[in-house]
Amino acid sequence: MTSLVHADVLFPSDPGIRATARALYQTVAGLPIISPHGHTDPRWYALDEAFADPAQLLIVPDHYIFRMLFSQGIALEDLGVRRLDGSPVEADGRRIWRLFAENYHLFRGTPTRLWMDYVMSSLFQIHEPLGPETAETSYEQIADKLRQPEFRPRALFKRFNIEVIATTEGALDDLRWHRMIRDSGWDGRVVTAYRPDAVVDPDFEGFPANLDQFGQLTGEDTGTWSGYLAAHRQRRAYFKSFGATSSDHGHATADTANLSTAEASALFNRVRSGKAEAADRRLFRGQMLTEMAKMSLDDGLVLQIHPGSWRNHSPAMMTRHGRDMGFDIPTRTDYVGALKPLLDAVGLEKDLTVVLFTLDETSYARELAPLAGVYPALKLGPAWWFHDSPEGMRRFREMTTETAGFYNTVGFNDDTRAFPSIPARHDIARRVDCAFLARLVAEHRLREEEAFDLAKELAYTLAKKAYRL
Amino acid sequence: MTSLVHADVLFPSDPGIRATARALYQTVAGLPIISPHGHTDPRWYALDEAFADPAQLLIVPDHYIFRMLFSQGIALEDLGVRRLDGSPVEADGRRIWRLFAENYHLFRGTPTRLWMDYVMSSLFQIHEPLGPETAETSYEQIADKLRQPEFRPRALFKRFNIEVIATTEGALDDLRWHRMIRDSGWDGRVVTAYRPDAVVDPDFEGFPANLDQFGQLTGEDTGTWSGYLAAHRQRRAYFKSFGATSSDHGHATADTANLSTAEASALFNRVRSGKAEAADRRLFRGQMLTEMAKMSLDDGLVLQIHPGSWRNHSPAMMTRHGRDMGFDIPTRTDYVGALKPLLDAVGLEKDLTVVLFTLDETSYARELAPLAGVYPALKLGPAWWFHDSPEGMRRFREMTTETAGFYNTVGFNDDTRAFPSIPARHDIARRVDCAFLARLVAEHRLREEEAFDLAKELAYTLAKKAYRL
Amino acid sequence: MTSLVHADVLFPSDPGIRATARALYQTVAGLPIISPHGHTDPRWYALDEAFADPAQLLIVPDHYIFRMLFSQGIALEDLGVRRLDGSPVEADGRRIWRLFAENYHLFRGTPTRLWMDYVMSSLFQIHEPLGPETAETSYEQIADKLRQPEFRPRALFKRFNIEVIATTEGALDDLRWHRMIRDSGWDGRVVTAYRPDAVVDPDFEGFPANLDQFGQLTGEDTGTWSGYLAAHRQRRAYFKSFGATSSDHGHATADTANLSTAEASALFNRVRSGKAEAADRRLFRGQMLTEMAKMSLDDGLVLQIHPGSWRNHSPAMMTRHGRDMGFDIPTRTDYVGALKPLLDAVGLEKDLTVVLFTLDETSYARELAPLAGVYPALKLGPAWWFHDSPEGMRRFREMTTETAGFYNTVGFNDDTRAFPSIPARHDIARRVDCAFLARLVAEHRLREEEAFDLAKELAYTLAKKAYRL
Structure with a gap:
């Protein structure tokens, strides 16, 4: 019986490259996981309860999985995905799992397939391919x-060799689970990250009420621009006290602005009144990226910009199932013009770290690598979301390295809420990076000892350093 | 004497990958050809007359060939391409062929070279490279x-092992050749496809007269929106009676719209009057894509969208030689915003199939794979036109598979009017797909038995299923 | 002691491909260098003085180097880059070199690393990797x-086996160094190229004064459109008398225009008055590309269009250090619409050569190859600037060859002011092209003898022919 995951998975077939890739990988396979950006639930680590059934753990919350099944005509309800109207959905984990197993061939060639095989094999000791015949036993x-x-969260955390993991919480979150983790005396390192979209984006659901709550939480007057900024400063400090080393911003575009205090204050008043036009609302989001960058100069939080997703593209699905249902679609994204106001303000600061992500791969070689290859404040986040895949990661290295080098990148982010898949994701990234380095060695573009250095940098050190962890 | 086409053509050099590619290819090389989208002339199959001379068959009608020669300073007239003003052009097939042979080196590295070598070798038993010295004998x-x-059309049809081929006819076509084929009792399966650009695009030459003719053909009142739609429904049914399973739409953009009946009716009236502004004409084209999709829900025709070509880029060439003279140039194409009205209307319908093509490869990973990977109505057409080439097909798989999988693609379309090249085109697609699958196997991303399954799906089954053939 | 540069550098690891790549390379490695576009200083060849210290030669003027170091927090002042305000900067070559050596790892995976290793190894006989320990001795x-x-310029010119090199001078340059070279009787062939941005771009510093000087230089009345055009014609002829075979245009976009004489004249008057709006200034630049193309039809100069760089992106750096400080960032660039006016005017002329460059790789397969593959006047310049790198050159061939072929490309441009790196740059281009050809041979897409032909075309002949050198 052979493993579902071959020891040489993702290494190029060429024997010369493969041997080097293997050798490089051997030195990084066992390194601890630095997970500086992700979406696991801190409640898991706080309560340390057993996970629910296999379907609830592995299928129901995984948008990569249910979007593919949905694309082939399978109803989300049959996969146990809840409806906002409370109508019943499939609750029997066995039936959901069987439906998944029957359609597992749809994932051939996708990262989901790699992650899932890895999880079944390494974590659950399953060695038969998933399919209708093996649905029951698996x-x-x-x-x-x-x-x-x-198999409880804390035990898995140790088993996964996680040195530190960041979760992501909204600005209004009370961080109760993080407090509980801290109070519990457990030695696993779980930090939060500051994600203020709900109080920064005027188009966010409940924005005015969110600002009110933001004021109550902080005791600041969020009816004024200065009070609003003070509230952010306070919350950032609070998040820092729970280990946060970064903030994260999921804007639709990379637009930034750098208004005078008077202009920004007037803009805030228009936005606060709920009467701002679309252009003003967009401008406000852009201004806030620059404000966050300025606060980062003071408090040291790493600023992460994740633009380019058209969220909730299908209104019918948004109404039926809500956000994050696989209907977020990438769009063309400009950085060179969009980031200029922010860069003019703080781009030359070498003590600031702004990590740029993209869903538009055309920006890698054209915009992002040239920008990160000169502005001290900029670094490149890893291949993201749909591009967090073997081909996507390969393209990322091929299209950024020659202009930005390796040292303007920040290692890997798993960016996931799928806790069991975390080791798989990091392992795949390590393999793809080792394969890339091995090719450079085989083509005599890098000396072998340099590749060994770099393999460790990409797998571990760069993430730790860039995120100040 | 060796063949012009090596048995291992297009298989990667790495021995591990090549052996698997070969093995996969062996199982699909002999499968019948499903050609669900193309532009061969139904008259050929109807009359079954001998083809004219080599130049008239292989050079004069092939825009890939004459555009390359023209780019290097050779006059189209010397290639026998007719002028709209009736001036004489080269008529001697031998001279045209010689000019082509003398310049055959220009095609090195292009798919034209592969197709032509394949046709000369497999079909005409020529084994010497084409060049000035071999021009005469070949x-x-x-x-x-x-x-x-x-070497008559019907014999070639059988020899090429074509199971079914679709031609493309305009909405005003009387399908006489298809009727003749049917009446002849010949058992070759030739179906039509519904291409209504001439009665859907207000910028099409003779649009108002076309609408009049559309009304006469159908007995519907194409002076009204409802009559106009009824005319479409009737013609679609007529085309279906000649085997059509699809419609095809060659709009400049992927813009769609979903107006109310009242708005659409008013828009139609403006367009019908010939006084519509450019924005209205564009809106009308967009509205019609949605109307066609809605009709597809009723009659089951597969909707194909082929956007992104700036047709007839050179007005001087348009005046001199007319349409389709190699001066159609791809442009940047947006899908995420453009398709939204259509997708909001019918994108979640699992009984609808909309096949998307692109000339803008940047949309593969960024837009098309994410869209097709979630909307049940969407599938991805193969690499198209300039991208129907080994590198283009490889990029298509590398950039779509990880997000859309294989099963949201629809196999290969040859899309050609160059009948003798059809086996070459399908063979090349099969080889490139087998090479891609072989790499996945060699990198342990796919099990071998899965690759055999997929090779057949990509070569045969997916096209048959997606196009309902 | 082994060389810093392996004999097989940049050849693919696969033995079958590598053997062919090596064989191809052997036949082109020793060919003379044709350098039809670059920025070396003609003063070097005129005066033939010894170069200053290693830092002043290899580091201080190289924007690839100092932008990367700056991106990692190293001040340009510490690298000896002069400030516009005259503040002191590091002047000790040893200290600058040491700082570079200590940070040499930052360049891993970049072309700078390849070029520098090549220069140190081939030219300076250094065989130890650069690093802190070897800084002093190197x-x-x-x-x-x-x-x-x-090691003086003329001796290196011979040693580098340069058959001809073009420098680039502004329209107002008196070409004194070129005159001195000619008068010296030295037999090295150094030609100039006509770069009129300063008198064509209304946004160029000192544009009105430049036009005045343009008038004085030529004796033409540059206060009128016809006089202004006559001045260009005269300067072009003057540049031609110093060997120029090309003009070069670094516009922000590829926009062109083709106004009537009356319109152009009126536009010139608005621009000349200094009161033209941004749209008019843009239109003027576009009109001038077409005017230059028309003059090229008369005088035979090859027209080079280098669009798509957002120059001097950081105003703070522009103020501190001036132009060309690594802050030029590529942007999305359209060609299909932008070039249409020029192409409508002269695109079908087969005696005209317009060479297109891009910083937006998405245009290779989508726009540039389809345009160059049909318009007789168009050719594709090589992978440029950030894309003049192994991966960049590979992508260029993969994305242009299938549609434009090899013969619509123009060989390699080193485009550099880094004189010692010229052999390295040409060698790398030859290796990457041989590797690409070898893959085509290994995949049986090209016969071996054709690859040998093409290797020479790409390394030598195409550049010589396209640039009429």
Whole structure:
């Protein structure tokens, strides 16, 4: 019986490259995981309860999985995805798992397939390919494991060799789970990250009420520009006290602005009144990126910009199932013009770190690498979301390295809420990077000892350093 | 004497990958051809007459060929391409063929070279490279074959192992050749496809007269919106009666609209009057894509959208030689915003199939794969036109598979009017796909038995299923 | 002791491809260098003085180097880059060289690293990797060589096997160094190229004064459109008398226009008055590209269009250090619409050569190859600037060859002011092209003898022919 995941998975077939890739990988495979950006639930680490059944753990919350099944005509309800109107959806984990297993061939060639095989194989000791015939036994085997104490969140955290993981919380979050983790005396390092979209984006649901709550939480007057900024400063400090080393911003574009205090204050008043036009609302989001960057200069938080997703593209699905249902679609994204106001303000600051992500790969070689290759404040985030895949990561290195080098990148982000897949994701990134380095060695573009250095930088050190962890 | 086309053509050099590619290819090389989208002339199959001389068959009608020669300073007139003003052009097939042979080196590295070598070698048993020295003998050999009955269209159809081929006819076409094919009792399966650009695009030459003719053909009142739609429904049914399973739409952009009946009716009236502004004409084209999609929900025709070509870029060439003279140039194309009205209307329908093509490869990973990877109505057409080439097909797979999978693609379209090249085109697509699958196997991203499954899906099954053939 | 540059550098690892790449390379490695576009200083060839110290030669003027170091927090002042305000900067070559050596790891994976290793190894006989430990000895060794007569510009010119090199001078340049070279009787062939941005771009510093000077230089009345055009014609002829075979235009976009004489004249008057709006200034630049193309039809100069760079992106750096400080960032660039007026005017002329460059790789397959693959006047310049790199050159071939072929490209441009790196740059281009050809041979897409032909075309002949050198 062979493993579902071959020891040489993702290494190029050419023997010369493969041997080097293997050798490089051997030195980084066992390094601890630095996970500076992700979406796991801090509640897991706080309560350390057993995970629910296999479907609830592995399928129902995974938008990569249900979007593919949906694209082939399978109803989300049959996959147990809840409806906003409360109508019943499939609740039987076995049936959901079976439906997934019957359609597992749809994932051939996708990262989901790699992650899932890796999780089944490494974590749950399943060695038969998933399919209709193995649906039952694999479900049982996973369910059985999940009842064991070694499969509780904290045990997995240790087993996964996670040195530090960041979760992401909204500016209004009380961080109760982080407090509980801290109070528990557990030695796992779980930090938060400051994600203020709900109080920064005038188009966010409930924005005015959010600002009110933001004021109550902080005791600042969020009816004024200065009070609003003070509230941010206070919350950032609060998040820092729970380990945060970064903020994160999921704007639709990379637009920034750098208004005078008077202009910004007037803009805030228009936005606060709820009467701002679309252009003003956009301008406000842009201004806030620059404000956040300025605060970062003071408090040292790393600023992450994640633009370019058209969120909730299908209104019918938004109404039926809500956000994050696989209907976020990438769009063309400009950085060179969009970031200029921010860069004019703080781009030359070498103590500032702004990490740029993209869903538009055309920007890698054309815009992002040239920008990060000269502005001290800029670094490149790894291949993101749909591009967090073997081909996507390869393209990222091929299209950024020659202009930005390796040292203007920040290692890997798993960016996931799928906790069991974290080791798989980091392992895949390490393999793809080792394969890339091995090719450079094989083509005599890099000396072998340099590749060994770099393999460790890409797998571990750069993330730790860039995110100040 | 060796063949012009090596048995391993297009298989990667790495021995591990090549062996698997070969093995996969062996299982699909002999599969029948499904050609669901193309531009061969139904008259050929109807009349089954001998083709004219080699130049008229292989050079004069092939825009890939004459655009390259023209780019290097050769006059189209010397290639026998007719002028709209009726001035004489070269009529001697031998001279045209010689000019082509003398410049055959210009095609090195292009798909035209692969197709032509394949046709000369497989079909005409020519084994010497084309060049000035072999121009005469190759011409003679081809001309000689073309006089033989085994080289008539129907015999070639059988020899090419075509299971079904679709031609493309305008909405005003009387389908006489299709009728003649049917009435002849010949068992070759030739179906039509509904291409209504001439009665859908207000910028099409003779649009108002076309609408009049559309009304006469159908007995509907194409002076009204409802009559106009009824005319479409009737013609679609007529085309279906000649085997059509798809419609095809060659708009400049992917813009769609979904107006109310009242708005659409008013828009139609403005367009019908000939006084519509450019914005209205564009809106009308967009509205019609949605109308066609809605009709597809009723009659089951697969909707194909082929946007992104700036047709007839050179007005001087348009005046001199007319349409389709190699001066159609791809442009940047947006899908995410452009398709939204159509997708909001019918994108979640799982019984609808909309096949998207692109000339803008940047949309593969950024827009098309994410869209097709979630909307049940969407599928991805193969690499198209300038991208119907080994590198283009490889990029298509590399940039779409990880997000859309293989099963949201629809196999290969040859999209050609160059009948003799059809086996070459399908063969190349099969080879490139097998090479891609072989790499996934070699990198342990796919199991071998899965690759065999997929090779057949990509070569045969997906096209048949997606196009309902 | 092994060389810093392996004999097989940049050849693919696959043995079958590598053997062919090596064989191809052997036949072109020794060909003379044709350098039809670059920025070396004609003063060097005129005066033939020894170069200054290693830092002043290799680091201080190289924007690839100092932008990367700056991006990692190193001040340009510490690298000896002069400030416009005259504040002191590091002047000690040894200290600058040491700082570079200590940070040499930042260049891993970049072309700078390849070029520098090549220069140190081939030219200066240094065989130890650069780093903190070797900073001192390598500095000494280079400095020592630079004092020797064999390392003076003319000796290097011969040693580098340069058949002809073009420099680039502004329209107002008196070409004194070129005159001195000619008068010296030296047989090295150094030609100029006509770069009129300063008198064509209304946004150029000192544009009105430049026009005045343009008038004085030529005796034409540059207060009128016809006089202004006559001045251009005269300067072009003057540049031609110093060997120029090309003009070069660094516009922000590829926009062109083709106004009537009356319109153009009126536009010139608005621009000349200094009161033209941004749209008029843009239109004027576009009109001038077409005017230059028309003059090229008369005088035979090859027209080069280098669009798509957002120059001097950081105003703070522009103020502190001036132009060309690594802050030129590529932007999205349209060609299909932008070039249409020029192409409508002269695109079908087969005696005109317009060479297109891009910083936006998305245009290769989508726009540039389709345009160059049909318009007789168009050719594709090589991978440019940030894309003049192994991966960049590979992508250029992969994305242009299938549609434009090899013969619509113009060989390599080093485009550099870094004189010692010229052999490295040409060698790398030859290696990458041989590797690409070798892959085509290995995949049986090209016959071996064709690849040998093409290797020479790409390394030597195409550049010579396209640039009429």
